[in-house]
Each structure stands twice: as C-alpha cells, then as structure tokens.
Amino acid sequence: MRAKKPVFKFSPAEFVPFRDRAVIERVRRIPKERLTKHRNPNFKIRIVKDSEIEFLWLADLFHRIKTSADEGRRLVMIMPNPWPAYSRLAHLLNQARVNCRHLHTFNMDEYANEHGEIAPETWEFGFLHSFKKYFYANLDRKLRPPEKQIQGPTNKNLKDYGRMIADLGGADICYSGPGWTGHLAFIEPDAPEFAGSLAEWKKMGPRICTLSPFTIAQNSLHGSFGMSGDLAAVPPKAATIGPAEVIAAKHRIDMHAITVDGSFASWQRFTTRLVLHGPVTPRIPESILQTLRTDVWVSESLAENIEPRWEKGY
Numbered sequence: 001m002r003a004k005k006p007v008f009k010f011s012p013a014e015f016v017p018f019r020d021r022a023v024i025e026r027v028r029r030i031p032k033e034r035l036t037k038h039r040n041p042n043f044k045i046r047i048v049k050d051s052e053i054e055f056l057w058l059a060d061l062f063h064r065i066k067t068s069a070d071e072g073r074r075l076v077m078i079m080p081n082p083w084p085a086y087s088r089l090a091h092l093l094n095q096a097r098v099n100c101r102h103l104h105t106f107n108m109d110e111y112a113n114e115h116g117e118i119a120p121e122t123w124e125f126g127f128l129h130s131f132k133k134y135f136y137a138n139l140d141r142k143l144r145p146p147e148k149q150i151q152g153p154t155n156k157n158l159k160d161y162g163r164m165i166a167d168l169g170g171a172d173i174c175y176s177g178p179g180w181t182g183h184l185a186f187i188e189p190d191a192p193e194f195a196g197s198l199a200e201w202k203k204m205g206p207r208i209c210t211l212s213p214f215t216i217a218q219n220s221l222h223g224s225f226g227m228s229g230d231l232a233a234v235p236p237k238a239a240t241i242g243p244a245e246v247i248a249a250k251h252r253i254d255m256h257a258i259t260v261d262g263s264f265a266s267w268q269r270f271t272t273r274l275v276l277h278g279p280v281t282p283r284i285p286e287s288i289l290q291t292l293r294t295d296v297w298v299s300e301s302l303a304e305n306i307e308p309r310w311e312k313g314y
Helices: 021-028 050-071 085-095 127-134 158-166 198-202 213-219 243-248 268-277 285-291
Strands: 043-048 075-079 103-107 109-112 173-176 207-210 237-240 252-256 294-299
Touching: 021 268, 043 050, 043 285, 050 075, 050 085, 050 173, 050 252, 050 294, 085 127, 103 127, 103 158, 109 127, 158 243, 173 243, 198 243, 243 285, 252 285, 268 285, 268 294, 285 294
Parallel strands: 043 294, 075 103, 075 173, 173 252, 252 294
Antiparallel strands: 109 237, 207 237
8 A cells, every 4th residue: 555645734934924824825826817807896907918018007107197188187196116117208298298287296105224214315226316317307397297296205294295195185096016025015014014903004194114024135136226136235114105095096006017037037926816816904915906996907927827837946
C-alpha cells in the first residue's frame, strides 16, 4: 500500500496585512474569464489590452476637462501619483486650446518623513513637484488654471485638505490603483493611523500615515528611485486623503496595470483579485470601491491566471 504524501501547511507571515487563508486561496483561483463578474452592477470591471490603459486614462482626463470647459462648469479631480504621462495630457489640451481655468486638482498623497513632516514642493521626488513639472508647466500659460487650484497635501493645508475638496462640492472623479498591500492612495491596511471599525474607517479623512514595508519595497522599484530596490530611498511615511474623500467623490476610476518594467512579473496580479473580489474591510483598503460606483480597468497581463511558472526564477 502506497503511503500518503505528507501535506505541508503554513500560515502567512505575521507581517502580511491580510491573512485569511480561505479568502486568499479563493481569490487566487479566480480565472481570467470570471474576473469581470461582480455582484454590484455599479462596480464595472473591464479587461483591456496592456497598451490601452494609459490611452483610456488620458482620454478620460481630456474628455472631462474639455467637456466641463465647454459647459462652463467647475471640475474637481483627485489625481494619482504624477509621472511623465501628464505631459501628454498637457499637449492634448494645448492642441485643442482647452481653457483650464475651471480645473481644480488635488493630489491624493505625498511623502513625509519619520517626524510627519510632508515633503516640500521643491523635493524632486515629490508628487506635487512632479505634477507641476509634467502637467502644469507644460500647459500653455494662457490655458493654465490659477496655481492655487493645483493642490497637494502640505504641512500647512493637511488639516483642511478634506474640507478644501468638500467646499468645492466634492471631487467629480477620483482616479486610483491598488498598491501591493491593497492600499488606496496611501491608506495602508496596517497603519495605526487608520485603525478602527469599518464604519469608523469610512469617515476618516486626510492624515499622516505610516507606510507599510511592502509599499516601501514596491516604490523602491519605481523609476524615480532607480528601479533598484533601494529601500532607504523611499520615505517612511506619507500624507494621504482618507476613505471619506474617496467615498464622497461623484465617480471613481480604478486602474490595474502595473508590471515590473513591462514584463509579465507583477506584484499587483494577486492584489487585483483580492481588492476586486475579497471582503470589504480596512485590511484591504481598495475593497471599499466594491460598494461604490466605480469603473475598473484591468490590463490583460494582470488578468492572467495565477499559476506556477516553473521555467522561471525571478
């Protein structure tokens, strides 16, 4: 009689933010063809070509800015981390001669040091610095909104940051994408600054947040930090909007398309399944979008099944 093979079992490491093994195994097995199915009809998931994500995002940005300008109404946008693609948006607006004086933008987060001091606009790796460098500076001067309408969290305004958005009628659109921890903006699942029940958490506004080691590792692979795993290059804390600002937005677009320098490798493939089909909990901050009117774009690479690839190492 052949002996049974021993079964090796283990629990996720204590530092993993979400550790429910049954949920993890369930979402890990979700195949590509079932990824877009969700019980909330207002939570619309689409799988799109890898090459189309940036185009769709820029097209949506341009359409909203131009339409609101044509209609003579104010547009309030919560913006994700800036990068060079914003210069392409500026080019489109310049070519179409879109007057952007009606536009109000709020960056969703900004780095901070261990003392909770937010990076100044002059810091070259900061989000407000990059947003103005790639977007605002590339807009024709005649088309730019007043600079005071281009905002990011600062030491001076953080206490009032949520109210600043609310006083404009709330955000018309909030763009996002999950971090490795499932964070939304820099709302981390294991940060003491965001501890509380789901009901309490949903009411939390902007604050300084302790970054997860996973977020620091993730961002150490970003081009701005050299893509070399330099953990010491990434600040330990950040200023961020809270769940309250995301929930209050009139609409949301969530993008899932991050791979390691265009390869198949991605820390986001599993996180995508967890935030789209896991439980709604502060332990998976992006999961709150499942309860809200949200358009989700998942790249084909991220939608691929999670399975061993024995021919690969790292």
